[in-house]
Amino acid sequence: MARLILFNKPFGVLSQFTDRGSPTKRATLSDYIDVPGVYPAGRLDRDSEGLLLLTDDGKLQARIADPKFKTAKTYLAQVEGEIGDEALASLRSGVTLNDGPTRTAEAERIDPPDLWPRDPPIRVRKAIPDCWISLTITEGRNRQVRRMTAAVGHPTLRLVRWRIGEWTLDGVAPGELREG
Structure with missing residues (x-):
C-alpha cells in the first residue's frame, strides 16, 4: 500500500x-x-x-x-496592487513567460484567507495596496505563479499552495x- x-x-x-x-x-x-x-x-x-x-x-x-498528467494545483497569492478584471482575464487565458506561454488557468480575486502568520511577515508598503487571488494551474514550471502574477503587473508578496489534485x-x- x-x-x-x-x-x-x-x-x-x-x-x-x-x-x-x-x-x-x-x-x-x-x-x-x-x-x-x-x-x-x-x-x-x-x-x-x-x-x-x-x-x-x-x-x-x-x-x-x-x-503531462495535468494535476491541478491551487495557490493563494497575496499580490501587490489591486488586481483588476483585465489582469485576471490574462491569467485565465495564459500569459507568455520567457520559457513560453502558460496553459489556461483558473484565477479569481478572493477575500484575504484565514491563514497563519508568516514568519517573517511580508513587507508592507503603505502607499501600495495589496489583495489576494486564487490561482489554479496544471503545470509546474519553476516559480511559475510568481512569474505569472508579475507578468500581469502584480508581483507576488506571499504564496501558499493550498491544494494539489484532491x-x-x-x-x-x-x-x-x-x-x-
Whole structure:
C-alpha cells in the first residue's frame, strides 16, 4: 500500500531532505519529517509555503508531479496592487513567460484567507495596496505563479499552495504533517 503524507511546508524550508549548496545551514524537510522512504512529489520554492505531498510510490509521485498528467494545483497569492478584471482575464487565458506561454488557468480575486502568520511577515508598503487571488494551474514550471502574477503587473508578496489534485491543506498547521 502506497504511503502518502501531506506536509504544510513553512516559509524558508527547502523542499528536499538535505541542503547541498549553501555554506550556511538552511532548514530542510529532514527538520520536520522523520518518515523513512518517502520523497516529495514535486517541489515548492523555499520562499513559498503550503502543501507538499510526499510518497514512497514512484508511480504516484510521477502522476502528481509530471505536467503531462495535468494535476491541478491551487495557490493563494497575496499580490501587490489591486488586481483588476483585465489582469485576471490574462491569467485565465495564459500569459507568455520567457520559457513560453502558460496553459489556461483558473484565477479569481478572493477575500484575504484565514491563514497563519508568516514568519517573517511580508513587507508592507503603505502607499501600495495589496489583495489576494486564487490561482489554479496544471503545470509546474519553476516559480511559475510568481512569474505569472508579475507578468500581469502584480508581483507576488506571499504564496501558499493550498491544494494539489484532491488533497488539500485544510487542517494541517505549518510544519505539521498528516497521512493522506
